[in-house]
Amino acid sequence: MLVEVVGKRLMELGQTITSAESLTAGLFVATLAEVSGISSVLPGAFVTYSAESKTQLINVAPELISRDGVVSASVAEAMASGARATLRTDWAVSFTGVAGPDRLEGHPAGTVFIGIVGPNLNETVEYHFAGDRQAVREQSVQAAFVLLDKFLTGKDA
Template sequence: MATVSEVGELLIQKQQTITSAESLTAGLFASTLAEVSGISAALKGAFVTYSPEMKEALIGVPHILIQRHGVVSAQVAEAMARGAKYQTKADWAVSFTGVAGPDELEGQPAGTVFIAIIDDHDEVHIAQGHFAGNRQVVRQQSVQQALDELTNLLSKN
């Protein structure tokens, strides 16, 4: 399991920046990343877009995309990451959308999560998780999966 320090240090070493667009995690990723000393060199900012309206207004997720695929989808996760990256001009963007629970949403069971990462070459990486546990556990597991994915991707670039 990757640590937040690994991700932060890789970004700082590579002199690259990151942003996030968070729905179910409600800022937990950015808050976790902010624990790294010196992260201000890499963390450009973050968006908490919990409602569909804020996904549209703050980071430009097309309304039609939400209508067609629902907010809990790979398509919306990608649009969220693209919007955050565009707004901040960061090298990397990560987004989270899903169902923390306890109830399902849009026919998706609690624990379903989509994470999109757009790297410094504008390549899109989508991860889907199915996590068990209460709301906080699902949110924490989502952040951990993103840290694992980011460590892997940053190490390759």
Template sequence: MISGGGTAETATTVVGTAIRSGLTVATAESLTAGLVAAALANTPGASAMLQGGVVAYQNSVKAGILGVPEELLAAVGSVDGGVAEAMADGARRACAADIGISTTGVAGPEPHDGKGVGTVFIGVASPQGVGSFEYSFDGDRQSIREQACEAALARLLAALSDVGYRS
């Protein structure tokens, strides 16, 4: 279950760190379809730091709402580090947040866009810049989605630490 164990603990740490730092967060989720935002929102006090989020399962939403270039989606598909970066930056911009976090990948049961099941990209956009991180997770569809959520929360915590306190 996504709300138990390490994910809930990490989400609590993320929310506390963001609040203490005076920083806000936005999510853009494809593979996780809102699990990251839900994990944050399950934490008391999240309304002080969670600006909002976009579930962008379809490429038309990635392009139309988050501003992912259609040329990029056509060239590489939706499972790509550059797409994850554009999604995170789009969430940050659309929700007027300090940090944007995104997830895109393949939970299965079949490969997608030439990428194998378990391939996940997490994008992070902050005042320090935009970057992405590639993962390869094992397990069934739900397990891969949960691992991606936990990885996104860990990357978000690292980004909050990098940004530090707002002046």
């Protein structure tokens, strides 16, 4: 499984990781925690469902949220950067978007922004997934592991 590959690679490199999750509600970190020994590189993570928790826990600027909305590339980037800075990790992954079934901030269900910040890397990718809430959440987590595998190994996604 890709989660095993990513987890083992992080441990081999001795690089730490955290996450800031909104629509995935902790599914990414729960999935990563299935890897034996991952606690050596996973100090903790954040579930920041509300705009207020994004500000309070990982220092996302309220002005950014007001200007761009929580479902945006800029907020995904700020979430990852804030989580990384708070826990002083090598890597951070963030998830924000619309699991559905209703639209949010004008975005249809399935719109997801995944931010990844790491050594010499700051990238946010927009996705449009199909399915119910759980399917969108699972596809989001899988997409993040694909991106992490790409960035950790230098492979094309």
